[in-house]
Amino acid sequence: MLFMREDRSSRGGPAGLDAPLFVLLCRCSRLRQPQGLRPARERQNTQARVGGVNGAESLTSGAVIPRRYGCLHTYFGVLFELAARRMRRIYLSDHMALSRISRRRWPLPLPFFTLITLLLVGCRQPVTTQAPVSASASRPVVLPDSAGHVPRLDAQLRQHYRALGDAAQGLRFAVFEQAMTGYLNLRQQGLVPRQRLAIVDFDLPSTEKRLWVLDVSANQVLYRTLVAHGNQSGQLQASHFSNTVNSHMSSLGFYVAGETYVGKHGRSLRLSGLDEGFNSNAAARAIVVHGADYVSENFIKQTGRLGRSQGCPALPLDLYEPIIDSLKGGAGLFMHKSEAGYSSPYLDEQKASAAYFPAA
Template identity: 60%
Template structure:
């Protein structure tokens, strides 16, 4: 990546100072109104003097506020997407953006396998326009569980879903018709996805009718399978370099892409560039 010129750095610093002056009163009020684990005041000859938050704390608080605002604007809580899942997904999105792995569409697909298969647990989010593009059903792997997905694997022929962050690749025509390749980027959790042919595709067993007849969705061999009446539009929308996050109830899952410091830096730079 080409290093910014001295003039560009100066402009960024000026924007940062302007942004800091705008948000400082709000952030400071948050910190002064919220009890902290460590002392926030020191005794001086003049009495108690309140310490202002550090720039790092201000940035973290600003990022958290921005996430809450985005979550509210998208109105996904009403659709069942929990904030903690949303926060992880967006944090990973910004980390992948920082690594240059994503295109410029600003799309984020979230699948929450901690929800039952009878619920619409896939969301395609347009972070730029703050809109939900799709909210629909999605199947998990056959050996991951019945209605609830409780087991996950990165192993070939496990027939289980793999958790973590993916970057979408090109589509192709396979045994399921139009399908979308998925590149798993979480080492040890989903980086065998390409070898396992874990892809997005349509399936007849992903429908409200199947749920009515069986009490749950059908299950795949590990792919996030989609409804037949929506899969083509979803593939068209999210293909070629967007972020996909598969969440599930697995306390052992961890990812280098959940680095909050990187996410905060990228989010701040995005805001500065937007306001330039």
């Protein structure tokens, strides 16, 4: 036969099988090599397993077969192993290529990443979406800030304040802002028909010019001068205020100027208090604007302070009449003092902003 020989090969192959073909068959079928090509330990293990007549054994399963079937078994075994070798080469080449790519790019198995991905997707927080903003909401909205101011109104009042220039020397913006806020609300309610506003800051001592008369429409300071406080409100500084009749104290808050009359102090201007509980008794107390000789620089030089009234905002003799004329008939007046417990509904900046920026 082509593949069989009667004696054992000198190279150590089994009987009836050509040695080179046997070596090829062993390599393809992953059988153990002949004894001559293996280490001594492997030869001993193989000898312990080999049995049968003349040492003939199956090349694929290791089972002992008779010699008469050796040729046929070997022939089909070789054909089988050659086909298996062809298929194994294709599989292993593709598998090794894929393995190299897999080891290079994915150090962990793909199922591991699949599991992690599923866990991450399951643990994601639900995504919330906001409703779209309506186009009608694009108009700027005026909201009060943490200090209670309306930013839009505040910015506009600052422009007016800066425009007053040096003529408003000594007038702090905080006082100006409160006075203008009340003025806007009073104008909105029709309580102050004239666009004039007088501001008195009792935070300042009587030796300083603490009265300002503003032309709101022209954004100008008309007058800046001295003004007296009540004789029971304090000496140099006014620190006590009252709405009680015969208290001889000054009263804080917003007033509206009325008509003039001639009294014991000459020509005077009536005032109506608009803040309930703070100056609402101004008419009953005869709180008016008038001139007095104790409101002068000479009096300050003699005594170190101005003279005091019975609660009226008394003015210098050389200025009281033009000031009265600028205020009579509906101008506003605001008397300010910090930390005196004063509050007023006319200090509502939301309403003042609505009055300053009327809706289109």
